[in-house]
Amino acid sequence: MKKKGSLFVVCGPSGVGKGTVCKELLRVRPEIKLSISATTRERRKGEIDGVNYYFLKRNKFEQMIENDEFLEYAKVYDNLYGTPKKYVLEELNKGNDIILEIDPQGAMQIKEKFSDGIFVFLLPPSMEVLRNRIIERGRDSKENIKKRLKCAYEEFDFIREYDYYIINDDLSGAVNSLIAIIEAEGCRVKGDVLEIIRKYKEEI
Numbered sequence: 001m002k003k004k005g006s007l008f009v010v011c012g013p014s015g016v017g018k019g020t021v022c023k024e025l026l027r028v029r030p031e032i033k034l035s036i037s038a039t040t041r042e043r044r045k046g047e048i049d050g051v052n053y054y055f056l057k058r059n060k061f062e063q064m065i066e067n068d069e070f071l072e073y074a075k076v077y078d079n080l081y082g083t084p085k086k087y088v089l090e091e092l093n094k095g096n097d098i099i100l101e102i103d104p105q106g107a108m109q110i111k112e113k114f115s116d117g118i119f120v121f122l123l124p125p126s127m128e129v130l131r132n133r134i135i136e137r138g139r140d141s142k143e144n145i146k147k148r149l150k151c152a153y154e155e156f157d158f159i160r161e162y163d164y165y166i167i168n169d170d171l172s173g174a175v176n177s178l179i180a181i182i183e184a185e186g187c188r189v190k191g192d193v194l195e196i197i198r199k200y201k202e203e204i
């Protein structure tokens, strides 16, 4: 019997490794789906429209808000980011697990709408490692790095809103923890199992 898919939200400060962990997860577990967000931010070198993000003009993004096409959206570092509703709902209905890699404001909007969503927060091994990862990524100005680290401190205060945390020290360790969470959640006693039991009883 096919189970309904679960919705996972992966959050954590900029530079902690959300993108890296999710990408590696999809490589080893291609059956898991990743929602592609829409954004008004400029495309960076190497990024592909429709792969990394849907890069939209602000008026197109606003039109999608008007048409209620987002599950959630938020302003992050001066740009708008949102999760298109259609793909996520389609995949869940097909029975696929789906991951949203979004910011904490978006995560809290999802929590309101999906009470059985699973919320995972990635932590760095230390603040020094976090700072070094942002520096080594080589994308942010000194001022931006400061802004991102300040934001991280604020985000930590909301860790209680999440179901799980993973310390992204060693990449494969972090990915394995995420897989363990996904697999455990797949076996959670909820509506699906009642349906299985109903079928078993019919067999007797």
Ligand SMILES: Nc1nc2c(ncn2[C@@H]2O[C@H](COP(=O)(O)OP(=O)(O)O)[C@@H](O)[C@H]2O)c(=O)[nH]1
Pocket (backbone or CB within 6 Å): 013, 014, 015, 018, 037, 038, 041, 072, 073, 074, 076, 081, 082, 083, 101, 102, 103, 104, 105, 106, 107
């Ligand atoms: N609310 C919300 N946040 C998003 C979405 N997509 C990405 N983000 C967040 O926006 C922030 C900036 O993302 P990005 O521009 O890729 O920069 P980076 O995370 O610093 O590499 C990150 O915290 C993402 O998790 C989305 O659809 N909704």
Ligand SMILES: Nc1ncnc2c1ncn2[C@@H]1O[C@H](COP(=O)(O)OP(=O)(O)O)[C@@H](O)[C@H]1O
Pocket (backbone or CB within 6 Å): 012, 013, 014, 015, 016, 017, 018, 019, 020, 021, 133, 134, 136, 137, 168, 169, 170, 171, 172, 174
């Ligand atoms: N477990 C890890 N060990 C070492 N470096 C990592 C690890 N995870 C991510 N990184 C590096 O840290 C930087 C930030 O990762 P990224 O996935 O862009 O973060 P985020 O999506 O959270 O902003 C990248 O240069 C990435 O290669």
